[in-house]
Every structure is written in C-alpha cells, then in structure tokens.
Amino acid sequence: EDKVVQSPLSLVVHEGDTVTLNCSYEVTNFRSLLWYKQEKKAPTFLFMLTSSGIEKKSGRLSSILDKKELFSILNITATQTGDSAVYLCAVITQGGSEKLVFGKGTKLTVNP
Amino acid sequence: DAGVIQSPRHEVTEMGQEVTLRCKPISGHDYLFWYRQTMMRGLELLIYFNNNVPIDDSGMPEDRFSAKMPNASFSTLKIQPSEPRDSAVYFCASRFRGSSYNSPLHFGNGTRLTVT
Numbered sequence: 493e494d495k496v497v498q499s500p501l502s503l504v505v506h507e508g509d510t511v512t513l514n515c516s517y518e519v520t521n522f523r524s525l526l527w528y529k530q531e532k533k534a535p536t537f538l539f540m541l542t543s544s545g546i547e548k549k550s551g552r553l554s555s556i557l558d559k560k561e562l563f564s565i566l567n568i569t570a571t572q573t574g575d576s577a578v579y580l581c582a583v584i585t586q587g588g589s590e591k592l593v594f595g596k597g598t599k600l601t602v603n604p
Numbered sequence: 605d606a607g608v609i610q611s612p613r614h615e616v617t618e619m620g621q622e623v624t625l626r627c628k629p630i631s632g633h634d635y636l637f638w639y640r641q642t643m644m645r646g647l648e649l650l651i652y653f654n655n656n657v658p659i660d661d662s663g664m665p666e667d668r669f670s671a672k673m674p675n676a677s678f679s680t681l682k683i684q685p686s687e688p689r690d691s692a693v694y695f696c697a698s699r700f701r702g703s704s705y706n707s708p709l710h711f712g713n714g715t716r717l718t719v720t
Contacts, residue, residue: 526708534608534695534711535647580647582709590635590701591660592709596646 494519498581498595506603509571513598515581516563525557525564526592528580535580538566571602606630608712610696616718622684625715627696628677637709638671638681639695647695653679686719693717 495518505511517525524542528535539548541557541564548555552571557564568575578599582592609628617623629636637652651661656673664671668687673679683690693714700707 533713537708537710540708582647590654590699591637591649591652593649594639594647 494583494585494593496581496583496593496595498579498598500598501596502599502601504601504603505571507572509602510567510569511571511600513566513568513579513581513600514563515565515595517581517583517593518562519583519585519593521585522559522562522583524584526582526584527555527564527566528582530578530580530597531576538579568600571600573602573604576600576602608696608698608710610694610712610715612715613713614716614718616720617686618720619687620685621719622682623686623690623717623719625681625694625696625717627679627681627712629679629696629698630700630710631677633698633700633707633710634676635699635701636673636679637697637699638679639697639711641693641695641714650681683717686717688719691717691719 497516499514524540526540527538529538539555544557544559552569555566578597580597582594584592611626634655638650639647641647650663651671653673671681693716695711695714697709697711699709
C-alpha cells in the first residue's frame with residue numbers, strides 16, 4: 493500500500509526562525525511529489541517536484557526531492573505568523589491511477 | 605477563474621437523513637476528486653472521475669456513499685443514510701492532465717458536514 497509519512501506532526505517556533513518539514517514516501521511507480529499549505533479552508537498548492545536534486549523556490553519557501561532516499565523537505569526561512577498552517581505532502585504515481593496519496597500533515601505554529 | 609466551487613459550505617443534519625454535497629470543477633479540468641478530511645485520518649480519497657467517468661471508487665467507505673458526475677461541470681456526493689461517523693470536511697478537487705503537462709490538484713473550500 494502506498495504510504496506518505498510527514499514529520500514532525502506539529503512544530504511551534506518563534507517569528508524569524510527557520511523550519512524544515514519532512515516528507516518520506518513508499519509508493520510504487522513514483523511520478524511527482526507535491527506540497528500544499530492548508531490554513532482554515534482548502535489546501536493551496538505550493539510546489540510540485542518531479543526530479544531529484546532540483547530545488548524549487550518561492551520567496552522564503554523552498555523544497556527539494558531526493559528520489560534515491562525517497563523523501564522531500566520543505567524549508568521556510570525567516571518565518572512569519574502568517575506561515576502558521578498545516579503543511580501537507582502528497583505523492584502521485586505513474587500508471588493508470590491519478591490519485592494523490594496525502595500524508596497527515598505537519599501543523600506549524602509561528603508565535604510572534 | 606472562480607476555482608473549484610462547493611456547496612453547501614456547512615451542513616448539519618440528523619442521523620438517518622440524506623445528504624448531498626455539490627461540486628463545480630475548474631473549467632477545462634478533466635479529473636475530479638472527492639476527498640474526506642478528519643483529524644484522525646487526514647485527507648482520504650473517496651472517488652475520482654476522468655472525463656465524467658468514475659475511475660476508482662475504492663475509497664468510498666460503504667454503500668451509503670455514492671457519487672455522480674452527469675457532466676463536465678458538476679458532480680455530487682451523496683450519503684444516504686448519514687451517520688455521526690460521517691462528520692468530516694469533504695473536499696472536491698480538480699486537475700488537468702495533458703500529455704505533457706500535469707497541473708496540481710486545485711481544491712474547493714470544502715463542505716463541513718456534521719451529523720448529529
């Protein structure tokens with residue numbers, strides 16, 4: 493069965509800190525890994541990673557994928573209170589299925 | 605683009621009643637997904653459609669759940685009869701899968717269902 497595991501489950505930091513969120517996966521026929529941010533409503537898309545070793549960056553957020561070790565990290569530098577959210581990792585596989593398998597998320601709280 | 609639109613935003617019903625959740629995907633997207641989110645289990649895929657055809661419904665918990673997609677711009681998820689354990693946030697999501705480009709999944713704002 494395809495599995496996505498995120499760690500830590502929750503994290504509390506102070507504004508200005510740098511955080512690293514982890515996502516490991518065990519899936520057959522990996523195609524892509526995606527990161528989402530979920531505040532109070534719908535998850536919103538952050539990054540899609542398909543190739544190993546290529547960093548994707550958007551402002552203070554960045555992410556990288558290691559297909560050999562089967563994991564990805566999401567880094568947030570100089571955290572702000574607006575970064576408080578649940579960060580979800582999901583994997584999509586090759587082949588006939590188009591479904592995304594989600595991890596349970598990391599709840600990040602950034603205190604002022 | 606208005607994004608994925610779900611209705612209602614909140615639904616409170618009594619055990620045994622029928623519940624119908626609605627979704628309008630983003631225009632041009634050829635895949636539509638229904639997810640359920642709870643604290644205990646996270647986001648679970650219930651069913652997904654490709655070009656209005658159900659492809660994988662292995663996540664539908666039991667026969668009380670059914671989903672339809674009569675056309676490219678509308679889908680429903682029905683629970684009949686509803687039970688308290690169905691209480692969750694139900695998300696609809698859509699994406700486009702072309703031959704050389706894959707868009708990420710775009711979520712609606714969800715329907716928070718409470719069954720008393």
